[in-house]
Every structure is written in structure tokens, then in C-alpha cells.
Amino acid sequence: MDYLLTSGGIQNPTIHKALREMLGKSIEECHAIAITTASYALSNGLELATNFIQGKDEASMVGLGWKSMGLLELSVVSALAEETWRPVVEKADVILVNGGDPLFLHHWFVESGFDRLLPQLTGVYVGMSAGSMVLTPRIGTDFVGWKKTPEQSDATLGLVDFSIFPHLDHPQLPDNHLQAAKSWAEILTNPAYAIDDATAIRVIGSNVDVISEGTWVQLR
Numbered sequence: 001m002d003y004l005l006t007s008g009g010i011q012n013p014t015i016h017k018a019l020r021e022m023l024g025k026s027i028e029e030c031h032a033i034a035i036t037t038a039s040y041a042l043s044n045g046l047e048l049a050t051n052f053i054q055g056k057d058e059a060s061m062v063g064l065g066w067k068s069m070g071l072l073e074l075s076v077v078s079a080l081a082e083e084t085w086r087p088v089v090e091k092a093d094v095i096l097v098n099g100g101d102p103l104f105l106h107h108w109f110v111e112s113g114f115d116r117l118l119p120q121l122t123g124v125y126v127g128m129s130a131g132s133m134v135l136t137p138r139i140g141t142d143f144v145g146w147k148k149t150p151e152q153s154d155a156t157l158g159l160v161d162f163s164i165f166p167h168l169d170h171p172q173l174p175d176n177h178l179q180a181a182k183s184w185a186e187i188l189t190n191p192a193y194a195i196d197d198a199t200a201i202r203v204i205g206s207n208v209d210v211i212s213e214g215t216w217v218q219l220r
Contacts, residue, residue, distance in 0.1 A: 005132035007166035008197025009059035030093035032066040038100030038130040077112035099129030104146040135159040162191035185219035
């Protein structure tokens with residue numbers, strides 16, 4: 001599976017073009033699956049999930065004009081027979097994963113077994129914020145919110161070898177400035193990027209490159 005890891009979704013023509021190239025065909029020909037599990041751990045999670053599903057985000061991923069759209073809720077997968085959901089996911093051209101709390105999302109990736117299935121899929125994974133961070137080795141202690149235990153680690157899936165500080169210099173997130181990102185990266189031992197909402201990181205096999213019309217910094 002190839003990965004397009006964004007901070008704020010498909011924000012601009014450059015990221016949109018990169019997505020089309022990764023898909024290898026038009027968006028109108030592609031079948032998509034949306035996952036909004038990460039949203040539910042936040043105080044406004046129901047609103048975030050609804051906006052995502054309805055394509056009402058600032059930079060919609062669901063509303064791009066896909067041929068079909070399915071919704072997969074990871075917190076119920078473990079209670080379902082595999083044949084009710086896995087074939088549909090395996091046939092999807094793209095998996096769209098919303099933002100929210102990355103550790104809550106990580107918990108349900110593992111609990112559902114989706115973390116083991118994901119590397120076997122042949123489509124494109126598009127993450128937004130927490131949906132991108134969950135694939136990294138660590139999110140950094142600054143982003144530890146939801147905790148399963150008081151000793152909750154900041155470790156996540158490690159399907160890519162770098163960490164992401166999202167929403168750099170976002171006007172509604174005054175703490176997400178470059179100095180904060182540099183401090184965040186100091187405790188990490190792997191490569192790390194700070195990216196704004198006009199930026200994405202594309203991963204195809206072992207090749208990693210940055211797609212941007214905005215601001216990004218490689219910190220490690």
C-alpha cells in the first residue's frame with residue numbers, strides 16, 4: 001500500500017494531482033472507504049465525524065467525487081465476521097482516514113486487526129492529521145491525549161519510519177509553531193517532519209517525498 005499523509009486533507013491542486021497519480025486512474029473511477037474512528041475521542045468528535053462523512057471539511061477527502069464510498073468503523077470490526085467487511089476493503093482503491101486522536105485510532109487499528117491487514121492492501125492510504133500520525137513510529141509526548149492506561153506510550157504503528165508534527169502555524173492552533181515543533185522532535189530518535197495544512201508526505205515503497213504549496217521542515 002502507498003501512503004499520502006496530509007495535515008489537513010486534499011488542500012490544493014498539487015496534493016490533488018499527487019493523489020491522482022498514485023491512484024493511476026481518475027477519482028471518478030475509484031472506490032473509496034472512509035474511516036472516521038479517530039474523531040470520536042475528541043469533545044467535538046461527533047461533529048467532526050459527521051462533517052468528514054458528509055464531505056463538509058475545509059478540504060474534503062470524502063467529497064472529491066469517488067465512484068463509490070463505504071464507511072468502516074474500526075471499533076465494531078472485531079465483533080463482525082471477516083467476510084462481511086474484509087472483501088470490500090480489499091477491493092477499495094483508496095482508504096481515507098480522518099483526524100482526531102492518534103492514540104485512540106491506534107488502539108482500534110490494533111484491536112480490530114486492521115493494522116495487520118493494511119500493509120497487504122494494494123490501494124492508496126490517505127491520512128489527515130491523526131490519520132497520518134497513526135502510521136508513524138511515535139507521535140511524541142506532546143500529542144498524547146487519549147490514554148488506555150496512565151502509562152500510555154506515544155508509540156504508534158511504525159508503518160513509515162518518520163514522525164509528523166501536523167498543522168504547523170495553523171491560525172486556530174497557536175501552540176503549533178516551529179519552536180514547539182523543534183522541542184517536540186528533540187525526544188524522538190527517528191526522522192521527523194513539521195508540515196502545514198498545504199503539505200503532504202508521499203510514501204511509495206521506500207521512496208519518501210514532500211508535496212507542498214505551503215511550509216514544511218524536516219526536523220531530524
